[in-house]
Amino acid sequence: MFRRALIAALLAATPSLAQPVAAPDCTVDGRLADSDELRLDITYRCRATQPLSFRSVEERASSYVHDLKVEQRDGVAEARYRFDLSGFARAVDATSLAVQRGNGVLAILGSWLLEPQGYDRVPTIDIRMTTAPGLVFAAGLPKVGDAWRLSGSPVVTAGYTALGRLTYRELAVPAPGSLRPGEPKAEAVLRVAILDGVGESARADLFDWVERTAQAQSNYWQGFTAKQALLGLVPVTHRRGVGYGRSVPGGGVTVMVEVGTDVDRRRLFGDWVLTHELIHTGMPFIRRGGTWFMEGAATYVEPIIRARAGWKSEEEVWREWVDNMPKGVQAFSSTMANARGQENYWGGATFMLLADVGMRRATNGAKGLEDCLAGVLWSGLDGARRATIAEYAATCDRVTGTTVMSSLVERHFNNAQPVDLAALWKDLGISLVAGRIALDDSAPSARWRKLIVPGTHPLKRVKLPWES
Ligand SMILES: [Zn+2]
Numbered sequence: 001m002f003r004r005a006l007i008a009a010l011l012a013a014t015p016s017l018a019q020p021v022a023a024p025d026c027t028v029d030g031r032l033a034d035s036d037e038l039r040l041d042i043t044y045r046c047r048a049t050q051p052l053s054f055r056s057v058e059e060r061a062s063s064y065v066h067d068l069k070v071e072q073r074d075g076v077a078e079a080r081y082r083f084d085l086s087g088f089a090r091a092v093d094a095t096s097l098a099v100q101r102g103n104g105v106l107a108i109l110g111s112w113l114l115e116p117q118g119y120d121r122v123p124t125i126d127i128r129m130t131t132a133p134g135l136v137f138a139a140g141l142p143k144v145g146d147a148w149r150l151s152g153s154p155v156v157t158a159g160y161t162a163l164g165r166l167t168y169r170e171l172a173v174p175a176p177g178s179l180r181p182g183e184p185k186a187e188a189v190l191r192v193a194i195l196d197g198v199g200e201s202a203r204a205d206l207f208d209w210v211e212r213t214a215q216a217q218s219n220y221w222q223g224f225t226a227k228q229a230l231l232g233l234v235p236v237t238h239r240r241g242v243g244y245g246r247s248v249p250g251g252g253v254t255v256m257v258e259v260g261t262d263v264d265r266r267r268l269f270g271d272w273v274l275t276h277e278l279i280h281t282g283m284p285f286i287r288r289g290g291t292w293f294m295e296g297a298a299t300y301v302e303p304i305i306r307a308r309a310g311w312k313s314e315e316e317v318w319r320e321w322v323d324n325m326p327k328g329v330q331a332f333s334s335t336m337a338n339a340r341g342q343e344n345y346w347g348g349a350t351f352m353l354l355a356d357v358g359m360r361r362a363t364n365g366a367k368g369l370e371d372c373l374a375g376v377l378w379s380g381l382d383g384a385r386r387a388t389i390a391e392y393a394a395t396c397d398r399v400t401g402t403t404v405m406s407s408l409v410e411r412h413f414n415n416a417q418p419v420d421l422a423a424l425w426k427d428l429g430i431s432l433v434a435g436r437i438a439l440d441d442s443a444p445s446a447r448w449r450k451l452i453v454p455g456t457h458p459l460k461r462v463k464l465p466w467e468s
Contacts, residue, residue, distance in 0.1 A: 024149065025123035026116055033132045034103050037086035038164045040112055044079040052077040052118040057110040057156040058097070064088040065114070083112045085163060095234050095256055096246060102196030104166030106232040106256060108248065109139065109150070109158035124151040136168045137161070138191045140230035140254035150251040153384065159254030160232050162193035167203050173214050173224040176282075177378045180222045188224045190214055190231060197235025202263035205465075206233055209268040212462050216309035217278045219460045220301065221374045225282030226383050230254040235261045242271040247280035253383035255281060265465055269311060276302045282377050284385040286392060289413075292331065292339040293389055296348015297373065300356075307453050310461035314453040315437045318430055322437065325350045325421055335416040350419060351412055353452075357428070358404035360448040367400050370455060375399025389413060 026046040033039050046052055054070060054077075056062040061083075068081040089100035089107055098107035116123055126147035129137040139161045141148040150158055162168065168191070175186035192210050194203050210231060218224045229252070236243055236258045243258030255277045259268075279298040286293045303317040328347030331339035339347045356369035376395045381387050387395075389409055396405040411417040425431065429443025440446060 023124075024126040024147075024151075025119065026125040027147070028113065028125060028127040030127065030129040030137075031131075032085075032129060032135050032137055032163055034086075034135060034164060037084070038089075038100070038103060038105055040083040040085055040163075042079075042081055042083060042113070044077075044114065044116070046077045046079075046116050046123065047075055048072075048077055048116075048118060049075050050118050052116050054079040054081075054114040055117055057115045057154075058108070060092060060097075061088055061111045064091075068114075077116070079114065079116075081114070085112055088112070095236075095244065095258055099195070099234055100164075101235060102165055104136075104162070104164040104193075104195045106160055106162050106193065106195060106234055109161050109251075110155045112161075113155055113158075115155035122152060122154050124149065125155070126150075135164055136166055136193070137163050138168060138193055138230055140191070140226075140228065140249075140252035142228055142252055153251035157248075157250035159248035159250050159252060160230055160256055161254075162191075162195075162230065162232050166196065167194040168192070169207060171207075171211055171214065174218050175227060176221065176223040176225065176382070177374070178223040179218060183223075186223075188227045188229075190224065190229050192231050192233070194233045195235060197237075198259075198261050198263055202261075205263050205265050205268070206259060208465055209265070210274070212269075212309075212465070213274050213278065216305050216311070216462045217275065217282075219462070220305045220308060220370055220455075221282055221377065222457070223374075225278055225377065226253045228252060229281055229383075232256045234258050237261050241267040242273045245273040245277040247277045247383075249281070249285060249383045251384060253281040269464055272302050272306070275305050279305070281383040282373060283383060284376075284381045284387040284392065286389055287386050288388050289337040290389050290392075292336045292344040292348040292351070293392070293413075294348075295344045296346075296350075296352050299345045300349040300352035301369070301373070304453055304455075308455060308459055310459075311464065315439075317453050318437045318439070321349070321353065322425065322430060322432060325353070329419060329421060332412055332419040333416055336413045350421070351408060354412075354419070354424075355405055355408055356452055357445060357448050358408065359400050359402055360451050361445070362402040362404050363400065365447065365451055365456065367402070368451060368456060370457075372396040372400050372405060 029043045031041045064084040066082045070079045089098040089105045092098045098111045128147050139148045140159045171190040172187045173190050175188040178186040239260045245257040247255050276298045306312050307317050324346050327342045328350045331343035331347030360368050393405040393409045427445045428449040429440035429446040431438045
């Protein structure tokens, strides 16, 4: 699930994205304190000869900005203000924007950071934050020295930040591509923030779940999906198990996942949301009608990752697809560009199955969809970037040495070629017999079907906590 779709219209109106520059246009010096409530004191300095103004990109946040003073002279605009973070997060109380638990907050950067207006490009902003003792500040942005750098992405599209009193850990994960044979070992960082609301042993279970899920994810992509990312877990009382998840990539990938306060290990590992959201972090935002493409990939790959980790069986994966892919058939008949609701997930997933089979057939079993997704990520189209479907498909074709993805895009996105699921199952040798999945190895494409769930790389199981 994405916040990105909501801001697509806003993005269309912003200046073209600039390449990162060595020296930032702006610096932000922030101080986070919690004498009783969480409060930010911000000093913004931007180099500019043209007049700049500073505005809140989140309308509901503007009344929590206090004592804003802007002065501009000698080519530097300076803005100072205070932000009532607790007041805002309590009033909004939405995991999609800002939420407070205890004295910790997970909030979209643009809720508390004003955006400089007046540049003819997207300015690069270096953020330095000092925190009172015991407080934390973390973002999904890359670190440059002691600064968090927002570049190539305006404040309005930036992802989550974690602030205040919360449980925070930086997990070392394998860098993107670093698990390929012959590649030197390299580390990436997954920053994990858990807001208040669960006890110490539940927090330990949550960190363990994130760590093992990141490991399963890394095995599929031959390295993690991002060089750095922030994952915020928000305890909620109105749900059991895992709740809503959301991926927001602007400037650096961030993910929010709601977790029920009744933390149960078996329920965590039986759930799909975290794996699904982490898949989003390995792909660029696909603009111009790409929701079905992004959701389709995340929906399709999620059970494969969990099956390769040993957390579900091959039959369970096929059962899930046979049961759910009919929900996406209609989308093919009116082109995927017009997919609505569930059609995005299941029409997109069916499209990815066609791509996966096609790539295995075209390469005589050497490559599959994982080589496309990982290859595109390593080529630089990562979670902080934006691309069109055509750009993504061209890169996928190049890294797999096939024309499978662009041909399917031509057929089902540019044109409305329908899909015949019954014929597809027959060709792959999949049938339901007495309510159970039966796999027929004599079917015409059974060879390629057999490679889909286990993949072509040696399988790496990820033990479940009660197995070790
Ligand atoms: Zn999603």
